[in-house]
Amino acid sequence: MSTKEGPQTSRRGPYAKSAERRRAILTAAHAVFAAHGYRGSSLQDVANHAGMSQTSLLHYFPSKSDLLLAVLNWRDSITGDGTAPPDPEESLSDAVLRQARFNEDVPGVLELYTVLCGEAVTEGHPGRDYFTQRFERLRRSYARQLAQLAGEGRLRPGVDPDTAAASLIALWDGIQTQWLLAPGSVDMAGCLRAYLDLVLLPEEDPERASAGALPLAPLG
Amino acid sequence: MSTKEGPQTSRRGPYAKSAERRRAILTAAHAVFAAHGYRGSSLQDVANHAGMSQTSLLHYFPSKSDLLLAVLNWRDSITGDGTAPPDPEESLSDAVLRQARFNEDVPGVLELYTVLCGEAVTEGHPGRDYFTQRFERLRRSYARQLAQLAGEGRLRPGVDPDTAAASLIALWDGIQTQWLLAPGSVDMAGCLRAYLDLVLLPEEDPERASAGALPLAPLG
DNA sequence: GTCTATACCTAGATAGAC
């Protein structure tokens, strides 16, 4: 369901203010949900963070679950998760590591994702469908990219693209949780890079291709 | 308490009944928390499942957070998570896969773990310390076992035991989440086995040791 | 569009009869 669009959004005045208000609410909700989860947050908290009353908030988002879905979609647009098609110029490893470092640097992004994803497996959670579809889409996307690499001989023999796709996503999510609970003890990007180094083979220069080449290239 | 003789039930009756009641509450709380999470569950729900009033429940567990910690510790004793030292007779792979299949077969175990772990990263969640310590302990345990295997030349060259330990746990947690949201599309044990097959090398028969592999000092 | 006021509900926890 698309969010409410004012019927008389004709000119500039009220529409601009309304869009600004909505953004303020989404920013606030992002922070509050990240800190306390969906069930642990109240609309009053969000409204306070956004500098308005709880009833004004409900004027823009008619219910708490509507607000949640809007926050999830807004998160996608911020992080590029799910919206950005894989850039053919960028390698899979580079894309994953760049995204991981980006998420690590933007406060609240990982907190929001992790807590909502955990909550989403419960019965009747309004974000359940979102995460189910997200995982399905991501598995397909990574599986396709890995299959493509397999066709180029860039996948380690014996590695199944579908399995590796699900595993990459799983590793990513799981290491985020550990990092949130012990940021100093876990190297998120390092774990992802190590896994990708295990699964992928370095691009071989056809002229230098030798039978005795080591399959593992130590990346600085 | 007083040594006066009480009713006939004063010796073993109440104790036995009390322990039984506590177990009934823990069973109920396990199911309810698994279905709705900690914040999404009410003591009334748990009490209904346990067949008693909400106030009677509070007689055994003085607060909701106390009940949560009791459920988490009870879960450890059921699944053996955190309590069972690694069996020297069983290989790391076998132990991981056996545990994964066990968790998959016992209803509610994965649901409970996943949702509580997600919730635990939020501020002020009573389960936060539990999960922080659990991850720390598990990382140490797996890292030690992997380092041992590395000493036996059973670890793929270039694999860091600490990184692999965190990654194994992360992959495990993450694949559980995906499995809960799409049981038919994800093969939990398959992903774990694939990862372990990537990281570990098959045990080499010393007589068949090839020149390509460098057998380090075979300690024990 | 924004607010106060409030309806209506449920929560966790307590008091005290039995």
Added chain:
DNA sequence: GTCTATCTAGGTATAGAC
């Protein structure tokens, strides 16, 4: 030990003045 009744607090959502 168990319950009913209740306290206190907080939740989502609605009504309606301005």
